[in-house]
Amino acid sequence: MSIATPQDRRLTGPAEFTCTAREFIEAADGDLICYWNCLPREDPLPAVLRDGGTPLWDRAGRVRIIYPTGALDVPRVAADAAWQQQRGAQVGLSSGLPPGAMLLTAAGAIVTTRPEGSDYAVIRDPAVLRALDALAELLWQRSDIVRAEPERLPTEAERQLLRMLVEGLTDQAVARRLGMSDRTVRRVVAQLMERLSAVSRFEAGVRAVERGWI
Structure with missing residues (x-):
């Protein structure tokens, strides 16, 4: 058409x-x-x-x-x-x-x-x-x-990580606070950005606030 x-x-x-x-x-x-x-x-x-x-x-x-x-x-x-x-x-x-x-x-x-x-x-x-x-x-x-799927809410660890993104912490600082490796933090951040349809860490934090995740 x-x-x-x-x-x-x-x-x-x-x-x-x-x-x-x-x-x-x-x-x-x-x-x-x-x-x-x-x-x-x-x-x-x-x-x-x-x-x-x-x-x-x-x-x-x-x-x-x-x-x-x-x-x-x-x-x-x-x-x-x-x-x-x-x-x-x-x-x-x-x-x-x-x-x-x-x-x-x-x-x-x-x-x-x-x-x-x-x-x-x-x-x-x-x-x-x-x-x-x-x-x-x-x-x-x-x-x-398309039938709407129930929203998968973040875990408490993911919420903490998102709050740290809003604060502007680096991956290394987040890893130290959460007791994770740098690689794990980068992987979780990438997954959260994808779920939030965000193109940057800052945008991920903004969208998390908009959704009431943090």
């Missing part, structure tokens, strides 16, 4: 994408639906979904996210999807997604048809938004809904 849409304007980069996406998320409190069928991890849409905050997760409407079939075999994507479900989002998998990605709200849409991501266009035309809404509903109806 492929799509072609007229556009109001093109976005010049991740910063403008994030600003526009947040504008749309905050401007309309109804349903939000998106699909993501892009290759690069640095595409800005997953970051917007991770960092959407209260306007995204406490909205009155549904939040539905469709990933390509097989995407949950990638640990980072699986961690993102699980975290989204814990926030109340519905997640689906589809083998028939168009290339690229879309975020759609009643206020507007951001769309790319490039499988490598980027090159997003902003859509505000009501007629086009209605057509995109119909497409999104069709994609959702044809997707396989």
Whole structure:
């Protein structure tokens, strides 16, 4: 399946994408639906979904996210999807997604048809938004809904380690305090970062606080 849409304007980069996406998320409190069928991890849409905050997760409407079939075999994507479900989002998998990605709200849409991501266009035309809404509903109806798994909470040792990450302690300092080897600390930190869908130790600490783990 492929799509072609007229556009109001093109976005010049991740910063403008994030600003526009947040504008749309905050401007309309109804349903939000998106699909993501892009290759690069640095595409800005997953970051917007991770960092959407209260306007995204406490909205009155549904939040539905469709990933390509097989995407949950990638640990980072699986961690993102699980975290989204814990926030109340519905997640689906589809083998028939168009290339690229879309975020759609009643206020507007951001769309790319490039499988490598980027090159997003902003859509505000009501007629086009209605057509995109119909497409999104069709994609959702044809997707396989993913059942939410109970969140695996950290152990007390992992909580202590996360608190030390927030404090900025080194692996060596953490190892000494917890009576672990440096190698074990590095392994546990890597596992926690993957579970939290974090790209840095600092981000892991922030996300742990957001989830109420520490």
